[in-house]
Amino acid sequence: MTTSEKINKKAMALLSGGLDSTLAIKLILAQGVEITAVNFTSPFCNCSSRKGGCPHQARKVAAELGIPIKVIPKGMDYWKMVENPPHGYGRGMNPCIDCRIYMLKKVKELMVPWQASFIITGEVLGQRPMSQHWPALQLIERESGLEGLILRPLSAKHLPPTIPERVGIVDREKLFAHCGRSRKFQINLAREFNLPDYPCPAGGCLLTDRVIARRLKDLFLHVPDYTMADLHFLKIGRHFRLNPRLKIVVGRNQEENERLRNLRKADAPLYYPKNFRGPLAIALGDLDHNHQMIGEIIVSFSQDEKNPYLIGEKIGEEERIFPVTRKFPREKLNSLNIGG
Secondary structure, three states: OOOOOOOOOEEEEEOOOOHHHHHHHHHHHOOOOEEEEEEEEOOOEOOOOOOOHHHHHHHHHHHHHOOOEEEEEOOHHHHHHHHOOOOOOOOOOOOHHHHHHHHHHHHHHHHOOOOOOEEEOOOOEOOOOOOOOHHHHHHHHHHHOOOOOEEOOOOHHHOOOOHHHHOOOOOHHHOOOOEOOOOHHHHHHHHHOOOOOOOOOOOOEHHHOHHHHHHHHHHHHHOOOOOHHHHHHOOOOEEEEEEOOEEEEEOOOHHHHHHHHHHOOOOOOEEEEOOOOOOOEEEEEOOOOOHHHHHHHHHHOOOOOOOOEEEEEEEOOEEEEEEEOOOOOHHHHHHHEOOO
């Protein structure tokens, strides 16, 4: 698109529910632009400890700002990209540049039916080392097909004017020149805008986490036909790779035990203590007569002394109980641990 082509006062905005994207939208709303927000969901959003997670917060912010919002799950096409991102990873398994390109391409597809002519983001120049320096921002714009159409209000005066600024849809003088990793500017601006509730000020992605990264690598290596449920399992419990075809997930506490039960498919083998206190475990993959080892691993996390320990096994509708007489050796167990 060139400056001679029609630009209107309608825009799409990436809204994470965090402070930066909220402030960016508020600044452009104040200039009379009609905005529709888009929120992308992932199992690895860092705000998941909040009730309802990131989508809940994004919807809450959109409602407070009085704008419509569309929530889009990152589908299997996204995860196939994460396996081999063209522009590589950050410190973990976070493909930050390719993630931005993915989201912006999805938003671009919505611009025509929603009659929007540019996109707003809360990006801050220099805030994230991989994806928010100027060469990376240029690359993202070019590969998403949105050169000149991504407006970053918090850092706009450090960047070349976008098309909506050049044609007068947006007043550049009312935008900011913030850069760097400090949060003081955003926090002060939030006070000025009377935005006291921003529980996830900087956002975040668990793909940067060392443990999640190791588990995700293991999944990509051993389970080529993984599902979204397999991805959700990566956030729960202790993971042990018993062999290339079999992994077990062991709960750390009662809450995780219940989450494992809820995520478990009906045909996934479930193991649980019968006459002692301990965790339950889910087997993922080809069981191949490894039930005794699984029982010993469960027993190794119990403080109770029994002779024998009794383990319940449920596969489909069939249940049985079998004895375990020893704990799995701790040193060997540590060698099977995926991620910590």
